[in-house]
Amino acid sequence: MKKGLVVYTTRTKDTEKIANLVAEGMRFGGMEAKVLNVKDVKNEQDLDGYDAYAFGAPTYHGEMLQAMKTFLFLAEKADLAGKIGGAFGAFGWSGESPDRIFDTMKNIFKMDMVSQSLRLKNAGLGGGVAMAQDYGRDMAKKAG
Template sequence: MPKAVVIFASKTGETAEIGNLIAAGLREAGCEVDTFPADSLPGDDQLQTYAAYVLGSSVYNEQMLPDMDEVLTRLSRLPVQGRIGAAFGSYEWNEEVPGQIHTSMERDCGLRMAAPALALKPPMLGHMEEQARKLGRTVGKMLPADQ
């Protein structure tokens, strides 16, 4: 069963909620999923074992939270090139941050991105929840069953 990780930096809980919905979509696609707040990651030995990485951050002062910036830096130093990635975020004013996470995952970490970044404006309602689950399913379908 392929293994994925969803990592989120959340200020008010909205981004954590999106991450949990993405994780549900990954499970629907047949993946084993771990979820972690960005400030509570496992060691590098475990972190580099996943077939897919889904990262998201709240936007604060028009930037990603510092914990997510640290996750991206750390992930860029691990041998994860060629694996699957996806980015997401919740924002009030600046919807560009999820795209910045996406770009860093692709450029700096060498991940193959499954879809454009998912940027959701709270509060999440109806179809937005389905968009998050759909992103999880999209990532899950890209993973070989034996990873």
């Protein structure tokens, strides 16, 4: 069975909720899925053994949280080239973080990305639950 890893950072728990919904969608798509806070990833070996990766962070004042920036430098040391990737995050008035994560995964890590990043104001608003689950399903489908 294919395995997915969802890594997130959050300030108000909105991005954590999205992370869990993306993982749920991966499971609906027939993939095992593990969810980790960036604080629980200690080294690049913690990223070994997965077929798909979704990284998420909220946007605050037009910026990605520092914990995700630091994590991305760590993830750059892992061999993620060719792996399935996706990026997500919650936002208030702007939503740069998911796109910046997505671009890093695609252009720096050379990952095989899903169509685009997932940006939600809140998982519970405007069909956010279904959108996050569908994002995870799309990742599972792409992983085969």
